[in-house]
Amino acid sequence: MDKQEEEELGHDHNTSKAENPDQGSGRRKNFGPYMVTFFIMFGVWVVLSGKFDPFHLSLGIVSCAIVTYLSADLLRPSMRGLLIMLFRWVPYLLWLIKEIFKANLHVTYLVFHPRMMDLIDPRIVKFRSNLEGDLALVTFANSITLTPGTITVNVSPDGDFKVHAIDKASGEPLPGEMEARVAKAFGESDG
Amino acid sequence: MDIMNIIVCVLLFSGLFFLTGGAVGILRFPDFYSRLHPAGKLDTLGSLLAMTAFVIFNLHHFSIGALLTSLKILLIVVFIFLASPTATHGIVDAGVRAGLAPWTKGEKRR
Numbered sequence: 001m002d003k004q005e006e007e008e009l010g011h012d013h014n015t016s017k018a019e020n021p022d023q024g025s026g027r028r029k030n031f032g033p034y035m036v037t038f039f040i041m042f043g044v045w046v047v048l049s050g051k052f053d054p055f056h057l058s059l060g061i062v063s064c065a066i067v068t069y070l071s072a073d074l075l076r077p078s079m080r081g082l083l084i085m086l087f088r089w090v091p092y093l094l095w096l097i098k099e100i101f102k103a104n105l106h107v108t109y110l111v112f113h114p115r116m117m118d119l120i121d122p123r124i125v126k127f128r129s130n131l132e133g134d135l136a137l138v139t140f141a142n143s144i145t146l147t148p149g150t151i152t153v154n155v156s157p158d159g160d161f162k163v164h165a166i167d168k169a170s171g172e173p174l175p176g177e178m179e180a181r182v183a184k185a186f187g188e189s190d191g
Numbered sequence: 192m193d194i195m196n197i198i199v200c201v202l203l204f205s206g207l208f209f210l211t212g213g214a215v216g217i218l219r220f221p222d223f224y225s226r227l228h229p230a231g232k233l234d235t236l237g238s239l240l241a242m243t244a245f246v247i248f249n250l251h252h253f254s255i256g257a258l259l260t261s262l263k264i265l266l267i268v269v270f271i272f273l274a275s276p277t278a279t280h281g282i283v284d285a286g287v288r289a290g291l292a293p294w295t296k297g298e299k300r301r
Binding site: 044047048050100101104107108110111112117120122123124141142145146147148149151152153154164166 | 208209212215216219220221222224225227228229231232233235236256259262263266272273275276277279280283284287293294
């Protein structure tokens, strides 16, 4: 039922193409992304509801379609972008989890060390990152915060980072390897 | 089955170890900023390990219902991983805006 509705909607835009050519072609081209959003949301719906009878499934289809329509301007993933993201992100996430584990062991060692006050040496590290995209900067900042021993205090839109590090060893490797890997994950590496 | 139980126990206890470390760290570290290090992050890894243990334990007797519950637990992990660093950053930023200077080596404990 809803597929029909959506197709009708697309058809409407096609007929009004003559009056408003730019908008019409734009809508038509970006029809696939709506389906991607729709299916991701529907998957979450099924997982969260856990009921497979027609009544609950149709409720899910209707509400997912409405939300997809309302958030059309906000979310537009493309099928190709999604696949590329998957291939680039999975290695990055695995590496990040490994780093988180290593760094967690270090902080736990500090926590339980009897002479902890002598070992820690909090400092604020400042550096400039070459990353450009907003999402890349956010990922980098969140990755820094996730690896223990370092918390991002402030990021400027140009990539000026202020990081609070618990001791010298935690702050030293920044930006270093992590930045290079984030750049790779977002396709920003220049060699 | 036995191997599964061992894996679940190991994951659960290492998760508890990190969570305990987080709690002890909050008490032992000297100031606001350094206390956030264990508070915001040892907890994240601790809950990741504990949740993984739950997922595996839950799949012992495979059924659609158990699979759905496991997927929901995985969703919790994803949201913790998104929200925890953001919240930690927010608290640190609030401290900086309020003008609290970080503790440095040699100062008295606060």
